[in-house]
Amino acid sequence: MTVEGPTAPSAARGDGDGADETLRRVFERLLAAHGPQGWWPAETPFEVMLGAILTQNTAWTNVEKALGHLAARIPLTPEAVLAVPEAELAALLRPVGYFNVKAARLRAFCSALLAAGGEAALAAEDTASLRRRLLAMHGVGPETADDILLYAFARPVFVVDAYTRRLFGRLGLLDGGEGYEVIRALFEQALGADTALFNEYHALIVRHAKDICRARRPLCADCLLRDACPSAA
Structure with missing residues (x-):
């Protein structure tokens, strides 16, 4: 061929x-x-979401290290992420670089996710509406949104x-x-x-x-x- x-x-x-x-x-x-x-190398849809945010401007090997640190500290749920003080969260995310920025983005994302009703509520939305919702979240651009849509929600969106x-x-x-x-x-x-x-x-x-x-x-x-x-x- x-x-x-x-x-x-x-x-x-x-x-x-x-x-x-x-x-x-x-x-x-x-x-x-x-x-x-x-792909995607993750155990749960929420872990995919975390990885999609953390992989911005860094290698995936660094994301794996940061997720490992986070998983050793807390269950990987939005509630648990929000319960970690932001300074401590940033320290756990140090391998990905821009860790203070990414800690703030993770917290903002988790807050928005819970405010929307959680994963189940988002999964019930049609693809166009869900994409608009993701793009409205702090720190989520088109590539990150489409990573989440494709790999966490199994939507036919090309990254x-x-x-x-x-x-x-x-x-x-x-x-x-x-x-x-x-x-x-x-x-x-x-x-x-x-x-x-x-x-x-x-x-x-x-x-x-x-x-x-x-x-x-x-x-x-x-x-x-x-x-x-x-x-x-």
Whole structure:
């Protein structure tokens, strides 16, 4: 199976059928190379929410350390998080960096979650309403909101991150100046509303961008997409 080279970028930008075919071929090749990723690495939906907030501007390994510190101190529930003094919470979150800011964001999120009626109440909302509610919360931007929607609430929302921009920019499918919502719409319209596919695709993009399509010194010789990648040439 191959990803079309010269025609893929224009098809992805302009033609719905071309975008569908190209993006699915990339997915299939990434899946064949890396296998299922089993994301998100968390025990509960609330832990997914915590991780989505803490992973802003930091590596996931740091988030795992912070969550480990937090779990050793308290049960991972919004009530328990709010019961921890903010200074102590910040100290527990030190591995993620910006720990004072993130402690305040976690507390604000937990307060908003409980005020809304908890996880069950949010789960009963339709996707568009829930996304608006999340985006209205302090410190929650589009990527964080969509992480929560996809991985905690199993909604068919495609997560766009820096890895997505890097990989598909190098493949010529993105110009580089597109806004978050434009890229999200491109993937969702091309692939259809498929929660399982979005889950696996996002995880595979992260895996490939970390291991192969790195920000510095990408391993183009080892990349399964190099035959369709203008940047590799």
